[in-house]
Amino acid sequence: MFKDIEIRTSPHLKRAMSVDRIMRTVVLALLPIAAFAVWQFGLSVLLLLLTTTGVAVATEWFFARQSGRGNTVADWSAVISGLLLGLTLPPGFPLWMAAVAAFVAIALGKALFGGLGYNVMNPALVGRAFVQAAFPVAITTWTPAFAPGRFAELIPSTLTLPFMQPIPVADWVAGLHMDGWTGATPLALQKFQHIETPLGDTLTGLIAGSAGETSALLILICGLWLAWQRMLDWRIPASVMAGAVLVATPFWLLDPVLYPSPWFVLCSGGLMLAAWFMASDMVASPVTARGVIVYGLFIGALTVIIRLFGGLPEGVMYAILLGNAIGPLISSWTQPRVYGSK
Amino acid sequence: MQEQTAVLDSSGRFPVEPRSSKGLFSLFQRAPTFDHGIHPLEHKELTADKPIRRLPFAPELIIPLSQHKGKPAIPLVKVGQEVVRGEPIAQADGFVSVPMHAPATGVIRKIGLGPTAEGPKAPAIFLKVYLAAGQQVLYDQEQDPEQMEPEAIIAAVQAAGLVGLGGGAFPSHVKMIPPAGKAIETLVVNGCECEPYLTCDHRIMLEQTESLIRGIRIAMRATGAKRAIIGVEDNKLDAVAHLRARLPQHLPITAEAVQTKYPQGAEKMLIRSLLGLEVPAGHLTSDIGVAVFNVGTLAQMGDLLPKSRGLIERVITVSGLPVERPGNFMVPIGTPVRFLLEQVGVKPNAGGVILGGPMMGMTVASLDVPITKSVSGVVVLEAEDENAARKQVYPCIKCGECLNACPISLNPSMLGELAQARDYVTMSADYHLDQCFECGCCAYVCPSNIPLTQYFRISKAINRKRKQ
Numbered sequence: 001m002f003k004d005i006e007i008r009t010s011p012h013l014k015r016a017m018s019v020d021r022i023m024r025t026v027v028l029a030l031l032p033i034a035a036f037a038v039w040q041f042g043l044s045v046l047l048l049l050l051t052t053t054g055v056a057v058a059t060e061w062f063f064a065r066q067s068g069r070g071n072t073v074a075d076w077s078a079v080i081s082g083l084l085l086g087l088t089l090p091p092g093f094p095l096w097m098a099a100v101a102a103f104v105a106i107a108l109g110k111a112l113f114g115g116l117g118y119n120v121m122n123p124a125l126v127g128r129a130f131v132q133a134a135f136p137v138a139i140t141t142w143t144p145a146f147a148p149g150r151f152a153e154l155i156p157s158t159l160t161l162p163f164m165q166p167i168p169v170a171d172w173v174a175g176l177h178m179d180g181w182t183g184a185t186p187l188a189l190q191k192f193q194h195i196e197t198p199l200g201d202t203l204t205g206l207i208a209g210s211a212g213e214t215s216a217l218l219i220l221i222c223g224l225w226l227a228w229q230r231m232l233d234w235r236i237p238a239s240v241m242a243g244a245v246l247v248a249t250p251f252w253l254l255d256p257v258l259y260p261s262p263w264f265v266l267c268s269g270g271l272m273l274a275a276w277f278m279a280s281d282m283v284a285s286p287v288t289a290r291g292v293i294v295y296g297l298f299i300g301a302l303t304v305i306i307r308l309f310g311g312l313p314e315g316v317m318y319a320i321l322l323g324n325a326i327g328p329l330i331s332s333w334t335q336p337r338v339y340g341s342k
Numbered sequence: 343m344q345e346q347t348a349v350l351d352s353s354g355r356f357p358v359e360p361r362s363s364k365g366l367f368s369l370f371q372r373a374p375t376f377d378h379g380i381h382p383l384e385h386k387e388l389t390a391d392k393p394i395r396r397l398p399f400a401p402e403l404i405i406p407l408s409q410h411k412g413k414p415a416i417p418l419v420k421v422g423q424e425v426v427r428g429e430p431i432a433q434a435d436g437f438v439s440v441p442m443h444a445p446a447t448g449v450i451r452k453i454g455l456g457p458t459a460e461g462p463k464a465p466a467i468f469l470k471v472y473l474a475a476g477q478q479v480l481y482d483q484e485q486d487p488e489q490m491e492p493e494a495i496i497a498a499v500q501a502a503g504l505v506g507l508g509g510g511a512f513p514s515h516v517k518m519i520p521p522a523g524k525a526i527e528t529l530v531v532n533g534c535e536c537e538p539y540l541t542c543d544h545r546i547m548l549e550q551t552e553s554l555i556r557g558i559r560i561a562m563r564a565t566g567a568k569r570a571i572i573g574v575e576d577n578k579l580d581a582v583a584h585l586r587a588r589l590p591q592h593l594p595i596t597a598e599a600v601q602t603k604y605p606q607g608a609e610k611m612l613i614r615s616l617l618g619l620e621v622p623a624g625h626l627t628s629d630i631g632v633a634v635f636n637v638g639t640l641a642q643m644g645d646l647l648p649k650s651r652g653l654i655e656r657v658i659t660v661s662g663l664p665v666e667r668p669g670n671f672m673v674p675i676g677t678p679v680r681f682l683l684e685q686v687g688v689k690p691n692a693g694g695v696i697l698g699g700p701m702m703g704m705t706v707a708s709l710d711v712p713i714t715k716s717v718s719g720v721v722v723l724e725a726e727d728e729n730a731a732r733k734q735v736y737p738c739i740k741c742g743e744c745l746n747a748c749p750i751s752l753n754p755s756m757l758g759e760l761a762q763a764r765d766y767v768t769m770s771a772d773y774h775l776d777q778c779f780e781c782g783c784c785a786y787v788c789p790s791n792i793p794l795t796q797y798f799r800i801s802k803a804i805n806r807k808r809k810q
Contacts (some may be wrong), residue, residue, distance in 0.1 A: 004725075005709070008693035009796045011701045011782030012723060013382050013538065017789045019736040075736060117737030117790075233742065282741040287755050289745065331756075338774045339377075339610065340623040340748035 011093045017318035019116075022231045023076035024280075028225040030083050030277065034220055037211040041091035041143070042150025044158040045177055045211045049086040051095045056082025056123075061110035077134045082123040084185035084277060087212025088167050088270060088317070092155035092169055096162040097135050101127040117286035121324040122281045125317050132317070134239045140165045142208045144178045185209045187269045187313040190260050209269070217296075223276030231291035232280050240275035241266055243300020251308060265304055272329075274316040275300070283322040298330075299323040360761040373576045375601035376614040378751050378807070380783045382538050382604055382701065383482045384577065389541045392669040394549055395686050399446050399471045403676030404456045406466040410505040411512045412438035417467060423450045426652055428481030431467055440503045440513050443652030444469070445674035447475040457710045459717075466712075469676065482649035487560045492518075495564040498543070502646045503653040503715070508543070508607065508636030509698055511716035514643070518564045519634070520628040524721045527631035529567035530616060531558055531640060533581065534600065534607035537699025540719045542657040544636050545670045547574070547581040550641040551588050557635075557644030558595055565633050569594035572637070573612045577602040593618050604701060605781040608633040623777055632772040639716070653715060656711060659789045662722030664692040673713050680709035684718060693725030736790035744784035744794060750777050754784035754794045761797040766804050775801060 025096050038046045039224020060078035064071060070076075089098060105127025110119045131138050143155050157166040173181060182189070185208050186197035201207050205215025213219075228232040244265050251259040266272065279299050281286065286295045299319045408414035415432035424443040425431055434443035446473040456466030480502055487495055498514040506512045520526050531554075535543040547554065558570050574582050575601040585597040600606055600615045610621050613632055621627050627634055652676055661668040666687030673682065679695060697717045698705040705723075713720070744754035752774055760769045769775040775798060784794040 004727065005707065005708055006705065006723070008694055008723075009793065009799070010696075010706050010780070011720075011786050011795060012694070012703070012705070013700045013782075014698055014733070014791070015380075015382075015787050015789075017787070018733060018791065019789050022739075022789055116736065117739050145494060170754070180613060192645075238421055282739045286738070286741045287740045287745060287753070289742070292742070335753060336745060336751040338623070338777055339614070339754060340620045340625075340777065341774065 003284050015255040016301060019077075020075050024079055025229055025231045026080050026226060026242055026277070027076055027083065029222045030080070030087070032222055033087060033212045033218055033273070034083060034216070036205065036215055037087060037091075039215065040145045040205065041211060042147065042155075043153070044150075044155040045086075045091050047095060047154070047158060048089060048091065048093060048098055048211060049083060051098045052086035052089070053079055053082035055099045056085065056106050057085050059103050059106035059111070063107060064115060067111070067115070069115055069295070071142060072115055075116055078106060078110075079254070079280035081110070081123040085127050085271060088124065088128050089213045090139060090142055092157040094138055094157055096160065097131055097138055097166075101131040103127075113177060116262050117283055119283055121321050122284045124280060125324075128317055129321060131303040135166075141166065143173060144168055144176065144181045144208055145206060145214065147178065157259075164323045184314070185269070185274070186264075187307070190264065190268070191307070191313045194257055194259060196264050197268065199263050199267060200266065203284075213270045213273045216272040218238050219272040219276055222243060223272075226276075228310050232276070233285075233292055234259035235289075235292050236280040236285060236296045237275040239296025240271075240279050240300040240303075244271060245300070245303045246297070247304040248308075259308065269307070270316045271303060272319055274303075279320050279323065284327060286327045286331040286334065288334040290333050290336075291330045293322050294330050294334060295327060298326070343708060361707045364772075369489060372600045373599040375603055375606065376611040376616045376749055377751065378783070379603040379605060379611070380747050380786055381602075382786065384602075385539045385661070385663075386541050386544070386577070387529050388539065388668045388810075389659050389670055390544055391402065392541070392545075393668045394542075394545050394657050394672055396672050397479065397682070398672060399475055400676075400677045401471060402451065403448075403469045403471060403674060404447055404466050404678060404710070404712040405433055405442055405445065405676040406458055406464055406712065406714060407442065407458060408464055409511065409675070409716065410440050411510075412436075412516075414443050414465065415439060416713055417453055419450050419453075419467065421450050424448070425450065425469065426481055427475065427477075428479040428654055431469075434500060438513060440500060440505055441652065441734065442675075443481075443503055443654050445654040445676050446471040448472045455574075456469075456712070457708050459704055459706050459714075460705060461699075461777050472804045479651060479654070482651045485650050487563065490563075490611060492564045492566065495560060498647055498650065499564065502643070502651065504639060504643055504646070504662060505653075505715050506636055506640035507642065507656055507715050507716060507718065509718055510636075510701065511714075514635065514639055517628075517633055518561065520565070520631075520633075521626065523627055525631060526567050526628055526633045527569070528567040528617065528633075529558065529562055529565060529570040529631055530609070530612060530634040531570055531572040531637055532607055532609065532612055532634055533572050533578070533637040535578070536575060536602075536604045536607040537701055537703075537739075538604075539661045539718070540663075540699050541660045542670050542718055544578050544659055546638050546641050547578070550645070551687035553586065553644035554637055554641040555589065555595070556642065556648070557640030557642070559593070560643055560647055561633070561635055561640055561707070566751060567633065570596075571616050572597040573600050573606075573616050573754070574598070575600055575602040575606055576617045601767055604783065605749055607781060608749065608781060610779075611726055623774070625769055656713075656715065656717075658713060659719040659721075660686050660719060661719065662692075662724075664689040664722045664724055675715055676712045678709065679706060679711050679713065679720060683709065688722055691694055692722050694723040696721040698721065701786070733791045738769060738790055738792060741789060743787040743789065747783040747787045749781060749783060750774075750779075752778060754798075758792055758794045758797055761801050766801045769801055770805050775805070778802070
């Protein structure tokens with residue numbers, strides 16, 4: 001009747017869901033955003049995304065091998081980190097700097113802690129924070145969207161030689177004869193000149209900015225799809241956005257010229273991408289139901305505070321890294337009430 | 343906690359109003375339920391419409407002396423002695439123990455170590471069944487439980503050898519006595535059957551309705567309960583309607599649908615769903631005035647007590663995708679699993695055999711293991727089942743799925759990490775490990791395939807050993 005009787009322990013049923021499937025689905029959800037970025041900024045962004053993803057995967061492979069954890073590339077988590085990192089960088093970011101960022105993201109942000117599941121902070125943001133400090137000029141050099149010939153030529157700074165200063169792009173941009181190009185992102189325009197970009201532009205993403213952060217609407221759709229697939233905890237992006245709106249609205253009501261509108265806060269900069277795809281990183285966010293809401297509100301509120309009162313136009317990266325850092329503390333404060341206990 | 347209803351109206355019937363109708367949300371009101379839990383594939387369609395059938399006797403029955411929680415029974419028979427179907431063959435050893443009765447007419451071949459589902463061999467009575475043995479039970483004596491004092495009923499329940507047939511195996515008569523100073527107000531009758539595949543309780547509610555109602559009345563009389571509520575998952579609304587049509591109007595017995603969600607049939611969950619009450623940690627259900635009995639137990643009670651008979655057979659579901667003729671069967675206690683599977687036929691893709699349901703049951707190491715009083719089903723798994731927990735284990739990614747699944751709101755993610763760090767003391771002291779009843783929800787949902795339930799089982803065992 002039986003060749004071998006298998007002995008197993010209960011439960012004998014298992015939901016058809018696994019880490020590699022979750023990670024693959026997140027990659028899938030990021031692909032439309034990546035495609036939009038390439039369409040918007042051209043070949044440079046394609047090379048940028050390939051570089052960050054490739055270096056992230058290679059770094060993951062190397063450290064997993066060195067630490068005897070076997071081949072962990074197959075769990076697809078390094079692909080997410082690489083892809084997300086690339087999407088947060090300026091389109092013309094020198095490739096060698098992007099490679100450094102991807103290496104730091106995985107090596108310092110993930111492998112050092114013991115790999116997938118043990119990292120305290122979002123690896124992609126660790127990498128980005130590193131290059132933000134190391135290459136302050138390159139990471140704030142923006143180029144216009146929909147430049148003519150973007151599929152035929154690269155943004156000059158892309159191919160900067162390693163350890164060299166980035167090639168200035170001002171002359172190249174001037175040669176494009178793009179009307180109305182000021183060299184600033186909507187966030188900087190708002191912060192320093194109090195010019196608010198219309199909602200339509202920040203939603204559709206036909207603006208300057210980091211490679212994959214421009215179209216709030218596209219990011220929202222991809223994020224909602226992922227949440228609908230039950231591979232993303234919708235409470236995190238929802239509370240990040242709620243936290244941002246809660247802090248931004250009073251100031252805007254006080255002085256709508258000086259301070260940005262709540263919808264501008266939501267749709268500009270990296271907030272949308274960060275809320276849906278970075279704050280929601282399962283590993284680095286709290287694990288309890290009430291904890292994720294506290295965590296999301298904290299990140300949203302802190303982002304706006306940094307934007308309004310800090311030296312930088314954007315603050316979502318540091319807000320998430322700080323949120324990650326206090327995540328375990330939030331978890332321990334918000335332990336669920338156990339059945340039958342007070 | 344929100345509202346603590348559970349107060350019945352003057353007629354003694356359970357309030358008709360749903361437990362939590364809150365304004366607009368009442369539009370979406372479903373049957374009451376508990377927090378969290380999971381929805382595994384049920385596969386109940388394989389056997390739900392199969393009436394209970396009898397099978398021939400196996401040539402030899404193996405009756406373990408310990409089929410219940412408490413002390414093993416003491417044999418009353420000798421090797422070579424002939425016994426009649428229904429005759430007592432072992433007596434209870436003290437109060438928390440039950441006797442055994444001969445499930446078939448035959449001769450005692452051996453009294454010694456026999457196979458058990460748990461693994462280690464344990465003392466058992468081996469009964470060689472006579473070829474001409476009949477199904478009828480001659481060994482009985484009329485009595486009327488409706489006229490008996492509670493103490494006499496409780497003694498009769500023990501004499502019948504009744505234990506929790508839902509899987510608990512706790513002697514039923516012990517549950518009928520509340521702790522000193524407490525009284526049992528409500529009898530909760532568990533007809534949830536939340537384990538996938540199992541349908542025996544469903545069939546019992548449909549086919550043994552009279553016995554079940556008689557059993558409920560006996561249990562109410564013995565416990566002094568003022569009302570009884572039959573809780574049935576809403577995937578068996580036919581059973582709810584069937585019961586409601588037959589429940590005596592003059593008695594405070596009701597049938598209520600609860601949401602179909604695993605582990606609805608765990609008594610703590612069912613009490614939460616039906617009454618909105620929680621059993622305080624470390625306490626018994628009787629501390630909040632509730633006694634919970636499985637429908638199968640009460641149907642047997644209603645059947646056996648009026649004739650002073652003992653428990654010699656039970657209804658089980660034999661199912662699973664590799665089973666050729668799945669069904670619900672009335673099986674003599676002691677029937678070897680091998681005999682049962684020969685009767686129903688098993689396809690070559692069979693891999694493992696579970697006694698009980700697939701969420702909490704255990705796989706057997708040998709097909710010679712007998713069906714005991716608390717086995718509610720035999721489920722055959724496919725070899726290398728696609729759905730079985732045999733996949734690559736990843737580190738915990740803190741997705742929080744287990745926290746959303748745990749019906750008692752533990753933090754299995756944290757507990758799993760502590761188990762890996764072998765910090766069993768913290769698990770118990772700070773993270774309520776002892777509240778875990780191993781329902782398996784956490785391991786079921788874990789995308790990292792971490793065997794959390796098994797971790798907790800081992801951790802609890804280690805803690806128990808340390809305390810000794």
